[in-house]
Amino acid sequence: MAAAKHVFIILAVIFPIIVSGKDFIVGDEMGWTINFDYQAWAQGKDFRVGDKLIFQYPAGAHNVFKVNGTAFQNCTKPPLKEALTSGNDTIVLATPGRKWYICGVGQHCAVGGQKLVITVDNPVAAPPTAAAPSPAPHSFDRMSPSQQALPYENSANQIIGNMAAPIMWMMMMMIMMILVA
Numbered sequence: 001m002a003a004a005k006h007v008f009i010i011l012a013v014i015f016p017i018i019v020s021g022k023d024f025i026v027g028d029e030m031g032w033t034i035n036f037d038y039q040a041w042a043q044g045k046d047f048r049v050g051d052k053l054i055f056q057y058p059a060g061a062h063n064v065f066k067v068n069g070t071a072f073q074n075c076t077k078p079p080l081k082e083a084l085t086s087g088n089d090t091i092v093l094a095t096p097g098r099k100w101y102i103c104g105v106g107q108h109c110a111v112g113g114q115k116l117v118i119t120v121d122n123p124v125a126a127p128p129t130a131a132a133p134s135p136a137p138h139s140f141d142r143m144s145p146s147q148q149a150l151p152y153e154n155s156a157n158q159i160i161g162n163m164a165a166p167i168m169w170m171m172m173m174m175i176m177m178i179l180v181a
């Protein structure tokens, strides 16, 4: 029982993060290339922790370096071993904040403008529908047996209350019909 509760809580926390994770293909159909306005591309996009950046390019033509703000500004290339080179490089946005990426091939960054800066925000808050069930088991566990009986009584009264109106209505209709006949 306790284990099941823990699994539920873990799922309740993790599930919204999984659901909210989006894939961003950098540059969309243009991919990762020179002479493309990546500032304009990033404009208005909602990058969140758990989302993915996918850099697509012909392998060998470009590469991807994750750099700091200064290296981004100056197009400073880190050691080549730090480069992503597959041509389909996926980067999971693991932390919030500013993220900088450049291409380290030739003058692609400095002359071709092949550089991307984004701001990553915290994950989207759990939607109310997904978050709502989690408090229920909590409050139930804290209730004493006598308190637990209360909701059932209330719901039973409610059911009777809800049923009472149609029954009354039907009885009135029957009386009316008898009177008319």
Ligand SMILES: [Cu+2]
Binding pocket: 033, 034, 061, 062, 063, 103, 104, 105, 108, 109, 114
């Ligand atoms: Cu390049």
